[in-house]
Amino acid sequence: MDILTLVGLLAGVVIVLLAMLANASISTFLNLPGLAIVLGGTFAVTLIKFRLPTVASAFRLAAKTVFTDRLPRPSSLILEVGELGRMVRKEGILGLEEHEASDEFLKKAITLCVDGHPPELVEEALLQESQQIAERYDVAERVFRGIGESAPAIGMLGTLIGLVQMLNTLDDPSSIGPAMAIALLTTLYGAFLAQLIALPLAEKLQLKAEDDARNQMLIITSIKSIMRGENPRVMTEFLSSYLPPEHRNGLAPEKEA
Structure with a gap:
């Protein structure tokens, strides 16, 4: 997690x-009409901007990726594909068949290799898969950014409604309080939903997408090297560029092997 x-x-x-x-x-801060305006209005605007399946997919993707640390570290991936390279040099490409990959994208890459597809087809299939994953992340991020943009605006709309109600009932002091509550609390609800939930989740989705794309490019590059029969040590050295300099020391034993 x-x-x-x-x-x-x-x-x-x-x-x-x-x-x-x-x-x-x-x-004091609980006002059901104001909350209904913000939540209902934001949901309605989101449905206008996006299709319902898209919104549902965005929430599923956020729940699956934002709150879980499911992506392997690039350093562990480099060590793993280095081991795969040595395995192929000893046993051939079919030696990969028994390997239990730590990443679903790597597992698909291994399956394509074992099935005997040419390197060009393997690379094209992996690039297409990577593009589709990136597009799903992008759509989910846009959904949450849309919520973050709409919620404060709907809150301001509720504020205007409350102000109009208050101005129309100035002759009745008992109605000023509830109208003022709607006027102020809807803005609070909108800002809360946008700044504490929707926009942070959109930023985290963008970060997860970047991390996932980096790992996928690392895997694609390594699979191309393995299928070309390159030296695993040279391949590991080349892949170390995916790591910051201070994190490359952990690959030293792999390079010397």
Whole structure:
């Protein structure tokens, strides 16, 4: 699990709640009409911008990737493909058949190699798969950014509604309070939804997409090298460019092997 994402989300919510409860009760900040305006209006705008299956897929992808640290580190991938290179030099390409890959993309690459496809076809299939994955990330990110853009605007719309209601009932002092609550709390709800949930999740999806794309390019490059029969040590040296200089020391034993 990507514990920092969950900790950050919970910490942000708790800090805001503590600020609310400092000099008031939680009921002071609870206004069901205002909450309905923000949540219902944001959901409606999101459905106008995107199709319902797209929205559902975005939430599934976020739940599967944002809160889990499922991607292997590039250093472990480099060590793994280096081992695959030595295995192919000893046993041939069919020696990969028994290998249990740590990554689904690498597993697909190994399957294509074992099936005997030419290197050009393997590379084309992997690049197409990588592009489709990147597009799914991009759509999910756009959905959450759309929510982040719409929620504050809908909150402002609720604020205007509350102000109009308040101005129309100035002769009735008892109605000023509820109208003012809608006017102020809808802006709060919109900002809360956008700044603490939607936009941070969009940023994390973008980061996960970049990490996934980097790992996929590493795998594609290594598979091409393996199918060309390149020296595993040379291949590992070449792949070390995917790592920051301070993280390359862990590959030293692999290079000397």
